[in-house]
Amino acid sequence: xxxxxxxxxxxxxxxxxxxxxxxxxxxxxxxxxxxxxxxxxxxxxxxxxxxxxxxxxxxxxxxxxxxxxxxxxxxxxxxxxxxxxxxxxxxxxxxxxxxxxxxxxxxxxxxxxxx
Amino acid sequence: xxxxxxxxxxxxxxxxxxxxxxxxxxxxxxxxxxxxxxxxxxxxxxxxxxxxxxxxxxxxxxxxxxxxxxxxxxxxxxxxxxxxxxxxxxxxxxxxxxxxxxxxxxxxxxxxx
Numbered sequence: 698x699x700x701x702x703x704x705x706x707x708x709x710x711x712x713x714x715x716x717x718x719x720x721x722x723x724x725x726x727x728x729x730x731x732x733x734x735x736x737x738x739x740x741x742x743x744x745x746x747x748x749x750x751x752x753x754x755x756x757x758x759x760x761x762x763x764x765x766x767x768x769x770x771x772x773x774x775x776x777x778x779x780x781x782x783x784x785x786x787x788x789x790x791x792x793x794x795x796x797x798x799x800x801x802x803x804x805x806x807x808x809x810x811x812x
Numbered sequence: 813x814x815x816x817x818x819x820x821x822x823x824x825x826x827x828x829x830x831x832x833x834x835x836x837x838x839x840x841x842x843x844x845x846x847x848x849x850x851x852x853x854x855x856x857x858x859x860x861x862x863x864x865x866x867x868x869x870x871x872x873x874x875x876x877x878x879x880x881x882x883x884x885x886x887x888x889x890x891x892x893x894x895x896x897x898x899x900x901x902x903x904x905x906x907x908x909x910x911x912x913x914x915x916x917x918x919x920x921x922x923x924x925x
Contacts, residue, residue, distance in 0.1 A: 737917055741915070796912070797843065798860045799860055
């Protein structure tokens with residue numbers, strides 16, 4: 698059971714480039730989300746999805762797009778990368794319709810640097 | 813908007829010391845308060861607190877929630893270098909709420925040998 702798989706683990710982008718962070722889970726979880734973590738800022742919610750075909754914005758959605766065409770996959774797209782998007786990104790999933798308690802499964806993180 | 817504030821932002825202690833980490837919140841109502849440990853990778857779950865005044869313990873770690881004063885503390889006794897990590901607290905909104913899990917900024921704990 699692979700859990701939540703994020704790729705790539707490390708990426709360096711130039712300002713203005715686009716890229717997609719991939720997230721896949723094999724646990725048939727309804728709820729998936731993307732967080733970013735900056736020094737001293739904790740985890741901030743970017744986008745989330747309560748099921749295939751349904752996405753919604755979190756606290757810091759600007760500059761990011763998501764889609765949820767299947768239950769398993771929840772990619773995060775940066776359309777035109779900016780240095781302010783340098784961060785660590787975590788994908789997470791939960792079996793319920795939301796993150797709750799100890800039922801959050803995190804990916805291992807993606808370290809993104811925009812130069 | 814839910815607000816979760818952790819203090820101190822960072823803390824440096826020596827092995828054997830006892831530390832208390834604080835988490836205060838400005839949330840109208842919630843289902844539970846959660847504590848996580850993060851060591852340069854994904855957070856790992858420590859505690860879920862739902863009732864005020866009931867201490868949760870796991871080895872040298874313990875935590876308690878005060879719903880009247882709107883805070884929680886995480887205690888670590890006899891600290892070890894392996895306790896060095898960022899400790900995050902988060903507030904879990906009630907069932908049926910459109911609000912999402914809100915994390916605090918974390919406390920960076922460094923335990924020196």
